[in-house]
Amino acid sequence: xxxxxxxxxxxxxxxxxxxxxxxxxxxxxxxxxxxxxxxxxxxxxxxxxxxxxxxxxxxxxxxxxxxxxxxxxxxxxxxxxxxxxxxxxxxxxxxxxxxxxxxxxxxxxxxxxxxxxxxxxxxxxxxxxxxxxxxxxxxxxxxxxxxxxxxxxxxxxxxxxxxxxxxxxxxxxxxxxxxxxxxxxxxxxxxxxxxxxxxxxxxxxxxxxxxxxxxxxxxxxxxxxxxxxxxxxxxxxxxxxxxxxxxxxxxxxxxxxxxxxxxxxxxxxxxxxxxxxxxxxxxxxxxxxxxxxxxxxxxxxxxxxxxxxxxxxxxxxxxxxxxxxxxxxxxxxxxxxxxxxxxxxxxxxxxxxxxxxxxxxxxxxxxxxxxxxxxxxxxxxxxxxxxxxxxxxxxxxxxxxxxxxxxxxxxxxxxxxxxxxxxxxxxxxxxxxxxxxxxxxxxxxxxxxxxxxxxxxxxxxxxxxxxxxxxxxxxxxxxxxxxxxxxxxxxxxxxxxxxxxxxxxxxxxxxxxxxxxxxxxxxxxxxxxxxxxxxxxxxxxxxxxxxxxxxxxxxxxxxxxxxxxxxxxxxxxxxxxxxxxxxxxxxxxxxxxxxxxxxxxxxxxxxxxxxxxxxxxxxxxxxxxxxxxxxxxxxxxxxxxxxxxxxxxxxxxxxxxxxxxxxxxxxxxxxxxxxxxxxxxxxxxxxxxxxxxxxxxxxxxxxxxxxxxxxxxxxxxxxxxxxxxxxxxxxxxxxxxxxxxxxxxxxxxxxxxxxxxxxxxxxxxxxxxxxxxxxxxxxxxxxxxxxxxxxxxxxxxxxxxxxxxxxxxxxxxx
Amino acid sequence: xxxxxxxxxxxxxxxxxxxxxxxxxxxxxxxxxxxxxxxxxxxxxxxxxxxxxxxxxxxxxxxxxxxxxxxxxxxxxxxxxxxxxxxxxxxxxxxxxxxxxxxxxxxxxxxxxxxxxxxxxxxx
Numbered sequence: 001x002x003x004x005x006x007x008x009x010x011x012x013x014x015x016x017x018x019x020x021x022x023x024x025x026x027x028x029x030x031x032x033x034x035x036x037x038x039x040x041x042x043x044x045x046x047x048x049x050x051x052x053x054x055x056x057x058x059x060x061x062x063x064x065x066x067x068x069x070x071x072x073x074x075x076x077x078x079x080x081x082x083x084x085x086x087x088x089x090x091x092x093x094x095x096x097x098x099x100x101x102x103x104x105x106x107x108x109x110x111x112x113x114x115x116x117x118x119x120x121x122x123x124x125x126x127x128x129x130x131x132x133x134x135x136x137x138x139x140x141x142x143x144x145x146x147x148x149x150x151x152x153x154x155x156x157x158x159x160x161x162x163x164x165x166x167x168x169x170x171x172x173x174x175x176x177x178x179x180x181x182x183x184x185x186x187x188x189x190x191x192x193x194x195x196x197x198x199x200x201x202x203x204x205x206x207x208x209x210x211x212x213x214x215x216x217x218x219x220x221x222x223x224x225x226x227x228x229x230x231x232x233x234x235x236x237x238x239x240x241x242x243x244x245x246x247x248x249x250x251x252x253x254x255x256x257x258x259x260x261x262x263x264x265x266x267x268x269x270x271x272x273x274x275x276x277x278x279x280x281x282x283x284x285x286x287x288x289x290x291x292x293x294x295x296x297x298x299x300x301x302x303x304x305x306x307x308x309x310x311x312x313x314x315x316x317x318x319x320x321x322x323x324x325x326x327x328x329x330x331x332x333x334x335x336x337x338x339x340x341x342x343x344x345x346x347x348x349x350x351x352x353x354x355x356x357x358x359x360x361x362x363x364x365x366x367x368x369x370x371x372x373x374x375x376x377x378x379x380x381x382x383x384x385x386x387x388x389x390x391x392x393x394x395x396x397x398x399x400x401x402x403x404x405x406x407x408x409x410x411x412x413x414x415x416x417x418x419x420x421x422x423x424x425x426x427x428x429x430x431x432x433x434x435x436x437x438x439x440x441x442x443x444x445x446x447x448x449x450x451x452x453x454x455x456x457x458x459x460x461x462x463x464x465x466x467x468x469x470x471x472x473x474x475x476x477x478x479x480x481x482x483x484x485x486x487x488x489x490x491x492x493x494x495x496x497x498x499x500x501x502x503x504x505x506x507x508x509x510x511x512x513x514x515x516x517x518x519x520x521x522x523x524x525x526x527x528x529x530x531x532x533x534x535x536x537x538x539x540x541x542x543x544x545x546x547x548x549x550x551x552x553x554x555x556x557x558x559x560x561x562x563x564x565x566x567x568x569x570x571x572x573x574x575x576x577x578x579x580x581x582x583x584x585x586x587x588x589x590x591x592x593x594x595x596x597x598x599x600x601x602x603x604x605x606x607x608x609x610x611x612x613x614x615x616x617x618x619x620x621x622x623x624x625x626x627x628x629x630x631x632x633x634x635x636x637x638x639x640x641x642x643x644x645x646x647x648x649x650x651x652x653x654x655x656x657x658x659x660x661x662x663x664x665x666x667x668x669x670x671x672x673x674x675x676x677x678x679x680x681x682x683x684x685x686x687x688x689x690x691x692x693x694x695x696x697x698x699x700x701x702x703x704x705x706x707x708x709x710x711x712x713x714x715x716x717x718x719x720x721x722x723x724x725x726x727x728x729x730x731x732x733x734x735x736x737x738x739x740x741x742x743x744x745x746x747x748x749x750x751x752x753x754x755x756x757x758x759x760x761x762x763x764x765x766x767x768x769x770x771x772x773x774x775x776x777x778x779x780x781x782x783x784x785x786x787x788x789x790x791x792x793x794x795x796x797x798x799x800x801x802x803x804x805x806x807x808x809x810x811x812x813x814x
Numbered sequence: 815x816x817x818x819x820x821x822x823x824x825x826x827x828x829x830x831x832x833x834x835x836x837x838x839x840x841x842x843x844x845x846x847x848x849x850x851x852x853x854x855x856x857x858x859x860x861x862x863x864x865x866x867x868x869x870x871x872x873x874x875x876x877x878x879x880x881x882x883x884x885x886x887x888x889x890x891x892x893x894x895x896x897x898x899x900x901x902x903x904x905x906x907x908x909x910x911x912x913x914x915x916x917x918x919x920x921x922x923x924x925x926x927x928x929x930x931x932x933x934x935x936x937x938x
Binding site for chain 1: 843857858
């Protein structure tokens, strides 16, 4: 492969991770420029620097880009870059998935950001509440750009989360048990798990919004049985945990940096792990925290208020753990440490105002004012941006071999710290005086002129600090590599490997939470090849799969090398989405076909033939090169993905039920027929039968009974098509119009989503049949069959439950 | 060279030995999540179905039911913590500590919901 294409085809984590980080920072800078332009507009009352329409686009894009294109991707990017080495392995388990995720993010983000230059960028706020963003009040392309572009970005976030979960659980160095796992890995594990559960909620909300805009299905239209609050529930079910999705990795970075600069072990490691898990769960009980003014019953609000207070316990545990680490050690005040101290100061203030707005009565007073703007900027900039800058200074030598300047760094820190506090602290006051957010100007009568001017001036001081960091990065990248191997004398494994170079010579077993401090001779043993996989028995890049709990070595996996598949698949998908959004149907169709072709090629090339004999893994151990069951990393990846898929189904079911609670009348409310039970029973039997046949196919295949396997797979496809045909006829016979009422829209969406699953399941059966016929599936080489079976397990269960809901619920409420 | 057993198709169900210990670390939080959904959805449904206009006795019965559910949830989590304590000699200290600490935080978070239940009028 020509080297000049390396930028597009390299898929290893060092390359993709660096691209990911760089792209994230580009979006950060773009969103920062938008913020500065808004601050110019708000510097004086009645200013005309930006017109209201442009201002709407700018504040929407500022929030959207910061939250979706910077905050979540950058923490995943840093994890993709440093986690494999930190875990003592050579790469993430699915490098092509990482590459796909990155390119989807880059193209989707570029699509959304570029819309600014064509005047079609989103303008409904980063949370895009309907009915403002519905077809009636936002008839242009602006909202579609947001939905489609960010849908793409959301998919990339889920892809990275799958990668991170499986990577952390299954590719840790031997000996790196749960209690010896780097704290950053724990934080990323929790955060990735939250993405898997939270992100599908906003994906489901996006799908419903686009169905309403494109096909007129009234999910959020109160005049036709919809409810705008449905969007708020789904959005904030993701949106509030998102604050913690980005905070937890940042807290993980802080927890990695503190021991290095305090020259002491992290105090309360176990408690901090526990706190991270607790925050991961409790954060899902806070979403109504953003809906205190929507008229929900007081008791419901109070449940969320109580949960909002309860989360202070694990947050407090972390802060005290960090302070105790500083107390316990002899801190060295280098630039990363300055940013960590800035984080502690700013984030704690944000946390305190968070407790204030968690009180319902207080929130009613400051809702939609600049007090809230000040609060969440203290939380997000303090809790995430400062730690990310600390991480940037800290891991720069590992990633590039170059140090950033200590002198420039100190200047940058103080400019950012002073600029931030002087800009945002006054916003608490402007908010308390009643200045509303998201409005392009304000009245001089409010008495907030000088406070706003002050905020605008110091926002540029904050911007100057960021600019200085940028200049320093450029300066460092133009200078020779001179950082040395471990300039901070850090204790974790990423400093053993050169992230920008060859990685590990061999994979060393770990016996300590701080291997570089407490395992003498580790570096020499690693370089001498005395670890696992010092040579490549398959002649390819390899890594170890270890058990999730004990980390005993279980398998050697081969890591794919450079290739075009991920780039082409994501580029073609992006073109298809962009062309579809602006109405270029032919281009969209051609690009979609290319994308489908690329994905099919990718899938076809997987599950390669490998020898059955174990291969030499080093240290006197022989390990299999292939696993065909549920212990394979592919199977783990599929299970994690299916959990997200199940959450999407649950969100659609929630939408169906929620629309009834909005108007608890007899269903069906749209004049359509009451669903019977016969047809759903037949459909459920057909789907269940297809699943049983797939299970049978796998059992026959294990015994090498190829004909019986093939017949079962044909039976699966026939039953699936039968279920689809009967389902279609049943739905038509009920006379449900998806555009007449929210009920019909919800029924069509639920059943349509399950029909997609059944149809995809039929395709998988035929796929397996083709591979079986070509000798690409046999009793040994059967991972494809196993993974398709996992799909059918979810499909069968979810379809039956969906049918019970759609057919049964109207009888219950009748 | 030693060789671990291969998963040649007749694989053991993987996950019993792996997934359960992982999920057990967060047992208390799973109970918290179920409890939270029960009290929140229960309240929302009850209010939709007209509990706000029902007699004071009905409302008292409803709140008492949720309080009992809360106490049961607390009991389940405490029992789990006790069982982990009994097994602490045979389990790694880290996993025992995380499981029991999680139970402790979950217990507080669940019991915390008694405040709104007992202090805030239902469906107001």
